[in-house]
Amino acid sequence: MRKIVTVTGEISPEELGSCQFHEHLLIREGRSREINDALFMDSWETSAEEAELLRKAGGDSLIDAQPGGCGRMAEGLARISRRTGLSIICSTGFHKMIFYPEDHWIFRESRERIADFFVRELTEGVDNHCDHEISGETAEQKAGIIKCALDVENLTPQYKKLFEAAAEAAQRTDRILLIHIEPGSDPLQLLDFLQREGMPADRQVYCHLDRAVSDSGVHRKILETGAFLEFDTIGRYKYHSDEEEIRIFKKHIGGGFGKQLLFSLDTTRTRLSAYGPTEIGLDYIRRVFVPLMEKNGVTPEQIGDIMRGNPLRALVGKENT
Numbered sequence: 001m002r003k004i005v006t007v008t009g010e011i012s013p014e015e016l017g018s019c020q021f022h023e024h025l026l027i028r029e030g031r032s033r034e035i036n037d038a039l040f041m042d043s044w045e046t047s048a049e050e051a052e053l054l055r056k057a058g059g060d061s062l063i064d065a066q067p068g069g070c071g072r073m074a075e076g077l078a079r080i081s082r083r084t085g086l087s088i089i090c091s092t093g094f095h096k097m098i099f100y101p102e103d104h105w106i107f108r109e110s111r112e113r114i115a116d117f118f119v120r121e122l123t124e125g126v127d128n129h130c131d132h133e134i135s136g137e138t139a140e141q142k143a144g145i146i147k148c149a150l151d152v153e154n155l156t157p158q159y160k161k162l163f164e165a166a167a168e169a170a171q172r173t174d175r176i177l178l179i180h181i182e183p184g185s186d187p188l189q190l191l192d193f194l195q196r197e198g199m200p201a202d203r204q205v206y207c208h209l210d211r212a213v214s215d216s217g218v219h220r221k222i223l224e225t226g227a228f229l230e231f232d233t234i235g236r237y238k239y240h241s242d243e244e245e246i247r248i249f250k251k252h253i254g255g256g257f258g259k260q261l262l263f264s265l266d267t268t269r270t271r272l273s274a275y276g277p278t279e280i281g282l283d284y285i286r287r288v289f290v291p292l293m294e295k296n297g298v299t300p301e302q303i304g305d306i307m308r309g310n311p312l313r314a315l316v317g318k319e320n321t
């Protein structure tokens with residue numbers, strides 16, 4: 001049986017409930033903030049208020065997609081989880097290279113050492129002090145999934161090294177890859193590469209294609225392999241309306257891929273209402289987007305798949321649900 005590992009321990013598949021599959025509740029001060037001030041929220045108490053909103057709206061769980069070495073705050077996430085009862089899965093793995101200073105370990109360490117690091121974070125405990133060097137600490141919290149990111153330069157030697165390490169760690173631990181896709185990068189080339197590295201397609205989740213890749217033929221090719229797509233251009237009107245987002249969901253549901261779709265908000269500071277009262281808030285999907293889906297003809301059963309069934313299928317596999 002595949003495990004669901006949260007920051008406060010293992011949970012059973014029944015306990016996962018509804019899950020927002022790619023969020024950010026906490027990000028520590030660092031390079032991310034230097035690039036974008038919205039990529040900084042380091043108060044666990046403020047973020048707990050936000051988590052509470054989601055709980056009140058009926059949310060059960062989420063994945064925090066900030067990887068170790070890049071401002072992840074696993075201890076804070078555990079506090080939020082204990083205070084609110086929200087199950088939180090945290091990430092090992094790697095983000096886009098622009099989020100790391102030049103002297104960061106991610107550029108220096110070998111594929112083997114990085115794979116071992118990911119495995120250790122998944123099985124023994126995360127390193128809460130690894131934003132510059134790997135400290136070797138194994139904290140109480142464990143990572144549950146492996147976050148990866150593909151940027152426009154695609155599979156350079158550095159990204160190849162990291163994706164090989166992630167694929168190896170995923171297979172050694174039987175966990176999934178949650179993959180950030182940047183506009184202009186090539187997810188199909190990556191999928192092919194990862195399959196050749198031994199990663200089954202249905203253990204890979206491709207994120208943000210609803211804004212990163214406008215050609216729905218590319219979405220379809222990925223879905224045909226059995227991989228999952230996570231969409232989160234929801235309440236982000238500078239990209240497109242929620243109605244347009246629902247049109248993308250409906251297209252893939254109509255194509256027979258309704259059991260491979262996930263949703264989330266990919267929050268930053270400027271989308272969390274506990275940090276700014278006029279922001280949409282972590283409960284936006286349940287408060288606004290789901291009712292709008294229903295109004296636009298997505299059935300409760302189809303919504304239930306995206307909200308509950310598919311997260312479980314992605315994390316523990318078809319045979320276990």
Ligand SMILES: [Zn+2]
Nearest residue numbers: 022024065266
């Ligand atoms: Zn993200």
